[in-house]
Amino acid sequence: MKIFLILCYLITAVLNLSFAQSSPTRINWEQDIDYLIGRLEAQHPNIYANVSESEFKGMAENLKFKLDSMTDRQITFAIQDLLAAAKDIHTSIVPWQTQDSTVLSYFKMYPVFFYHFSDGLFVKAANTQHKHILGSKVIKFGDIDAEELQKRMLDLVSGDNFNGRLAMCDLYLSLVGAFEYCGVELINETLTLTLQNHAGDQFEYSVEPLSLQEVMQLIIASRERKGEKDFFELNELESAPLPLYLSKPGNTYWYQYIAEQKTMFVYLKEMQPKSEGDFERFYNEVLDQYDKLGAEKLILDVRNNGGGDHFEMPLLKRVIARPELDKPDKLFVVIGRVTGSASQHFATQFDIYTNATFLGENSGGRPNHYGAQRPFILPNSKLPVRTSLIYHQDATEWDMADCTHPDYYISLSSDNYRKNEDPVLQFIFNFDEVKDLPKTFKEKLSKAYNEEGYNALETAYFDFIREYNSTGINKGKLINEFLFWLLPNRKSIDDYAKFLKLYTEECPEDTESWYALARRNEIAGNFDLAEHYYKKSLEVFPGNTLAKRMLNLMKFEIANSNTKDR
Secondary structure, eight states, rough: OHHHHHHHHHHHHHHSSSBOOOOOOOHHHHHHHHHHHHHHHSSOOOTSSSSSSHHHHHHHHHHHGGGGOOOHHHHHHHHHHHHTOOOOEEEEEEGOOOHHHHHHHHTOOSSSEEEEETTEEEEEEEEEOOOOOOTTTTEEEETTTHHHHHHHHHHSOOOOHHHHHHHHHHHTTTTTTHHHHTTTBBBBEEEEEEOOOTTEEEEEEOOOOBBBHHHHHHHHHHTTTTTSEEEEEGGEEEEEEEEEGSSOOOOOOEEEGGGGGEEEEEEEOOOOOSSHHHHHHHHHHHHHHHHHHTEEEEEOOOOOOOOOOOOOOOHHHHHHHHTTTTTTTTTTEEEEOOOHHHHHHHHHHHHSSSOOOEESSOOOOEEEEEOEEEEEEOTTTOOEEEOOOOOOOOOTTTTTSSSSOEEEEOOHHHHHOOOOOHHHHHHHHGGGGGHHHHHHHHHHHHHHHHHHOOHHHHHHHHHHHHHHGGGTTTTHHHHHHHHHHHHHOOSSSHHHHHHHHHHHOOOOTHHHHHHHHHHHHHHHOHHHHHHHHHHHHHHTTOOOOHHHHHHHHHHHHHHHHHHHHH
């Protein structure tokens, strides 16, 4: 999905190669690394927001030390590794912004693409030569387990959070240089895969790379239906029609009324208007048709939207002005790992200002994030790099989330994709079955606590999760909301602290859970525990500025208190 959007940006570069350069010397590379650090410090609003200056510059110095033992391609991916440490989706090497054939040669590709579905990593697309392995599960890349290789690759990929890196990982898993950098043994650049077919049988399979130009030409011809098709997606093997959200691949935003469900479906793939002012026209038309056709639900789908610019206000205002529409069982926003940058802004605004129900995966962007990237060229190697220019504080200053979490997690399996099924749409059509679950959760837990105390509260919690976990309901959101009730209604502060501890155990990847537990322990005077939990919060999300501030303030107050005592 996002891989094809990114690859399309490469069209101009790979089809219009104009010049090549001589190979950089060691001194050239050292100069480029120094230039890179200086440019990032000058341009990025805070390049050290998610990585310490000492760690970042230490990585750069370590790279300089190893330059003599590395090829130019390895150095290129090492520089990308350095950029990825900033944990900013807009800070990376951007090969689609060069026409230099030497630079582009570092990005040779295999004509096979992979995707991480809910049931593992699978071959999602391939050219005709490799069409017969579509839908195979990947067990190993070379002698490295697929899961381990993906972990290594994720560290190489720029992204605001885990899901943002996961989206970009689809592209890197087809790059020869990325495999080489992550330790996969390649013989003459041939990649050996261990795959598993639908029958469960494992087999080895070899893939040889093509130039970036050749892979691009295959994809372009396929998507434009020029000549005989030579590139295939897994879901094209089935006779079932494409799911609605994939049904108009050449259209960047459109809507369709689903009469039998009385639902207006709006698909937004890019936040770029087709002409000046067109988004306002489009949104007005959507809601005019919503009224005319007697629609009862509105779905806004940005799951495959990688960004653009901010064009949500005309729609947001009109939705807010309609209280009969602005309800959790009427208004739905679909998000996913690709949702980032301007589409993250879109999701953040609807999350803050409407009562929409969010569905899908965690978004690939952060509510408060860096953006408006600007490119620049490293002077000697000519590597094209981009980095952020401004800070978007779209949410409140104290919003510490590293993504937008859906209210219901709806995953996509390889079988769903192959059969052209959309579990998100099916979930919405059956939403009446689950719409009261948040209310039920609060009622069950508060009743148990009021009548029988804390142990009964925990029992009620686990009973609820056991019964309703299969719905995909976001238990972190449920717990967080319940804590607002529990704090003023607690029978003792220990009860509140114990439920906070349960929050971290149930949601260890939520930076908010560790922060809340840290604050409670700090207030109680348990400073060692508070420091431990603040650090856990920062381990989950290094960019949690609130956790950083409170930890430093606590340490400062303790140090000054000790000074006064002496």
